[in-house]
Amino acid sequence: xxxxxxxxxxxxxxxxxxxxxxxxxxxxxxxxxxxxxxxxxxxxxxxxxxxxxxxxxxxxxxxxxxxxxxxxxxxxxxxxxxxxxxxxxxxxxxxxxxxxxxxxxxx
Numbered sequence: 457x458x459x460x461x462x463x464x465x466x467x468x469x470x471x472x473x474x475x476x477x478x479x480x481x482x483x484x485x486x487x488x489x490x491x492x493x494x495x496x497x498x499x500x501x502x503x504x505x506x507x508x509x510x511x512x513x514x515x516x517x518x519x520x521x522x523x524x525x526x527x528x529x530x531x532x533x534x535x536x537x538x539x540x541x542x543x544x545x546x547x548x549x550x551x552x553x554x555x556x557x558x559x560x561x562x563x
Contacts (some may be wrong), residue, residue, distance in 0.1 A: 512546050513546070514546075515549035516544050518543075518544045
């Protein structure tokens with residue numbers, strides 16, 4: 457007996473993606489990152505040093521932090537804060553050797 461030929465069923469062709477479809481997700485992510493960075497630079501709040509750096513007519517003290525918040529601190533627990541002071545005026549700034557310090561209860 458002779459060999460019998462089988463009818464072959466056609467294999468469906470897979471759709472090929474266009475190059476644009478492959479770049480869609482990375483392109484959208486890159487656009488979101490660029491928009492976020494742009495918004496950050498546009499809406500960035502200028503610090504006190506930026507405003508004070510233009511001062512003319514005497515000494516001017518600028519502080520790098522406006523607020524130090526430790527949240528809830530247990531009694532008798534030590535906390536430490538540091539900040540930088542800078543003279544941004546056009547004349548020398550003189551501070552007393554022992555300036556008066558007020559400790560406010562309940563802060």
